[in-house]
Amino acid sequence: MNEKERHLAEYLVFGVLGIALLIAFIAFRENRGILRVISGLESLLYVLWGIIHHSREDRLSKEIVSEYILLGTFVFLLLLTALSI
């Protein structure tokens, strides 16, 4: 697998995660307990995706890890706020 194919595969995984999030939000619209779990999982997978992607590019740093963690936390908190009311 060359560099381009690897990138494509990784972005495909990211795209699938995103679409899965939207489908889950539509499917479980009435069940906010499940949506909270899904939100947490999605944020966690997003952080993991960022770490794996950058480590495979050999440019993983503390700053990048903290950036993904903070963005993932921010999005999770927004979702949690929307789901807690």
Next chain:
Amino acid sequence: MSKDLSKRDDLVVDWRRDYHAVEKYRFIHRFLPSAEENKRSVLLSTKSLIVYCALVLIITGLFRVIPLIFPNVLGFATNINVSDLLTETNKKRSEFGLSSLKYSNTLSEAAKKKAEHMFQNNYWAHVAPDGTEPWDFILGENYDYIYAGENLAKNFNTSGDVVDAWYNSPSHKENLLNKNYTEMGFAIVDGKLNGYETTLVVQMFGKPRLPVQVAEVSEDKPAVEMNPVPAEETPEVVPVPADSNVEPAAKPVYQEPGAVKPLMDVRMASRWLTLIMGGFVAFLLGLDVWYSSKKGIIKLGGHTIVHLSFLILALVGIWIVLVPGSIL
């Protein structure tokens, strides 16, 4: 060459002495990435992201506390009332040349009992987990009927939205425009369903049995027609599992006419908080993508376009969840 460099150094020194130029530079790079430092804007720095997370937590906490201390300022409010529901329903009927339905106190009382039963037993369905049917509430109020029906709605903001949602659903529309009904009643009740603040609207239709009509009913023919929603469209009952951590449903609150409404609805406030904060960070990420590609800035951080896509997906998800109202 050395002369040019010294000229440039002089320019930099002059620029740094220019207070307004420095202020302008600092202001711009609060929003835009810096080509000199290969960094994101100040408002997308690690510190700023921590501040945003803290802000969301604090404001969400306040949204939980303020309704308890100042319910008149921030609380759960809807603009649904019986008068508007009655008017809107009859308006739809008149569009089809049907007679207006009369308001029935008895059917309203049955609707109130149904809403109360849903809150107490934590379900959202026409038929309760214990098998109680809508007709049980109607008959429980000694309303002897020939025809009866029920429409349910929850978490809408206006009476018009409720009636429109029913009108746009074939099975509910059938109830709204049923020529067999002569009366209807409503209940608008606030309470906690499955642990969430919910405004339930129950609409009950009926045609009381009249002595003349009783005589017309033959023995082998059922005397009543029960018409909530067609059987095939009756959604399954979603009871709360017995071992769940959901607190027992609080006592429902009936919306009385003239009751004091809070200045701001907490659901709307939460929706705008998430959309404004998420939108602001998405805007900054968008600026970052645009400016970096325009100026050819290569930063050492994560992929901005990935962050932006993830945030936009989450905002769309929030929008889906917070679009008010569902009917049954």
